[in-house]
Amino acid sequence: MNSAASAIKRVFHFYYDGFRSMSWWGKRVWIIILIKLFVIFIILKLFFFRDFLQKKYSSDEQKSEYVRDQLINSN
Numbered sequence: 001m002n003s004a005a006s007a008i009k010r011v012f013h014f015y016y017d018g019f020r021s022m023s024w025w026g027k028r029v030w031i032i033i034l035i036k037l038f039v040i041f042i043i044l045k046l047f048f049f050r051d052f053l054q055k056k057y058s059s060d061e062q063k064s065e066y067v068r069d070q071l072i073n074s075n
Contacts, residue, residue, distance in 0.1 A: 019030070053063045 019027075022030075053066065057063045057066060
C-alpha cells in the first residue's frame with residue numbers, strides 16, 4: 001500500500017472512531033449540520049439558482065461572450 005492510500009485510511013479511521021464514540025448530543029448536532037448543508041447546497045440551488053446560461057445559450061463561446069459583457073458592463 002502506498003503512502004497516500006495509507007494516509008487516507010488513517011484519516012478515515014480517525015474520523016470514524018471520533019464519530020462512533022461521540023455522545024448523543026454530538027450526533028444530533030452533526031445531523032442538524034448535515035441537514036442544513038443539504039438545504040443550502042441542494043434545495044436552494046434547485047429553486048433559486050437555476051442554470052441561466054444553459055437555457056439561454058447553446059455554445060461555450062456564446063456563454064463566455066455573455067459573461068464577459070456582463071462583467072465589463074456591470075453598471
